[in-house]
Amino acid sequence: MSAQTPACQLLERQQDDYTALMVVAPPVDAWLIAQSTGVISSDLSVLSEWQAAGKIAYSPFALPENAVTHGEVVLFWPKAHQLGIWWLEGLCNVLPAGTAIEIVGEHSGGVKRVPKVLAERGMICDKRDNARRCSLFATRTIALENTLQAAWQRFEALGLTLVSHPGVFGHGKVDEGTLLLLESLEKELPKTPQRILDMGCGDGIISAWLAKRGHTVTAVDVSAFAVEATRRTLEANKVDGQVLQSDVYSALESETYDFIISNPPFHQERDVSYGPSQRLIRQAPERLANRGRLIIVANAFLPYPDLLTDAFGSFEALADNRRFRVYGAGKSGR
Template sequence: MSAQAPACQLLERQNDTYTALWAIGPPTDSWLIDQSMGVISGDLDALREWQAKGKHALTPFDLAAGEPLSKEIVLFWPKAHQLGIWWLKWLCEQLPEGTPIEIVGEHQGGIKRVPKMLDELGMRWDKRDNARRCSLFATQTVALDSTSDSAWQQFETLGLTLNSHPGVFGHGKVDEGTLLLLESLESSLPKKPLKVLDMGCGDGIISAWLAQRGHHVTAVDVSAFAVEACKRSLAANGLAGRVLCSDVFSALEGEQFDWIVSNPPFHKERDISYGPSQRLISQAPEHLNTGGRLVIVANGFLPYPDHLQRAFQDFQTLADNRRFKVYGAIKSGR
């Protein structure tokens, strides 16, 4: 099977050099999965694809410092450049000094900026190949002055302390849509403690806000970075909550909630993807108690009203500031 992703097609030209490849933050590509020993990724979907083929699959938070990896490390450069720098620093911490690392990525994804970043980190580099509008660089781990933990950003908002990581939605700031959602909840959420699901928790602002008001919170996200950020945000505020890595409801089989609250994503890297949001809406009734409520916020142009109408037969627009709309739908007892 040939590689499909452009960055993997570039690697395929070097195929004879890989015998025990570890892919770091890669796209899902069958050729790469077959070629590699394992993957380290923050993306649950990627981890599942590797696991399905019997390969090693770890998040960076599963790997203990010094745990042995093969010396065939390929980092797939992410869209979020600060996340790419985090990966480089993390690899330098995990691997012995002088361990070879290759870095591959698409030109439109910013790979051309990598040499400058390597220079700033004091990491010598060579350009190995260039094709498919992608580039491949070779470097080696070094001892760095700053740690990967320095990428975490802590900030205050709405009386809460939040912890944010590069690559997590809204890194270092509060999204306008989330603020509109919380403003809407302030006037509509019952005072009595509810069992609430925060779907797509990001840095944990919704979870922390709900937990601060006494609700029993379960938070899920498909990103291991978001799960870690949400855990840190809850801990920073002395709040309790269960935080899980889940592809929409995949980790919540059979569970039901009083409310489901979400600022659902509609991007995956540079692509628009409505799939997770559609599954959230269509499967929400199965995970709500009778009389339970789904509340979501979305850009005004997104086609969620049709999905809400199909799933719940009725819905309300709870807030509208022209850019974002907050929708609410109740599970009836019929």
């Protein structure tokens, strides 16, 4: 469990009665879990922490009408500004007009833009506190036109139609590392259909690219937004694939794969976090079929060579453009 975050320190010093607190898009924080009644989050790892504590946990895509009926609501402003707006407008759509909401976040994550966001929507804004390089604002919901579907963005790349959402990795563009990875896959993958796991599928570009080439694809991501984006991308390209919300391998059964492909994340909001990538690499050998291979792309400075050596005994650098590096490692060598 992580130490108390600055935003939660700011909340705690309010000395409010948070016994009926519903938190939206929060970090994992022991104090917050203990104080709150429940959580609404797109992140499966966050939902799991609240569930493990016996608390209510909802995905934004499976939110019952009575999810928030009383008590306080606190929205943690994300670093993706448009995602913050999506959450705010979503709360205005599911909560009765006049419901009190607090919005908290770190200055480095853009929370100082919240007063302007509220003013543009005709919502009140009361600045409650400012400390720990964080700010806390109070507002009330108003009746807004439901524009949540408009947040989904479609764009063309590499002969594919991609569907993305604010907060999804690479939103609205193709990441340079992903392009380098796909160039490597063109050379590395057999032409015959393979069983491939796309770990951390994002907007589904890798999955759609693979499915177009006849491979059997399973795509997973910890984010509900990414899972929905990948489903929409596969549908837009008229290709099939299994898409699951999973914290690394958590939702997968005992099936093995010929290839595991990934552009793994190393950020969790503004913090560097290697945890998911470490689990991806360390557990890959048991998830690969005989002679199966793991192929990943990463920023060149990240400490993946040691992890790959520990897990597989050896690895190859398949491509390197100085900023990004593509690694390959086989279960029984090449």
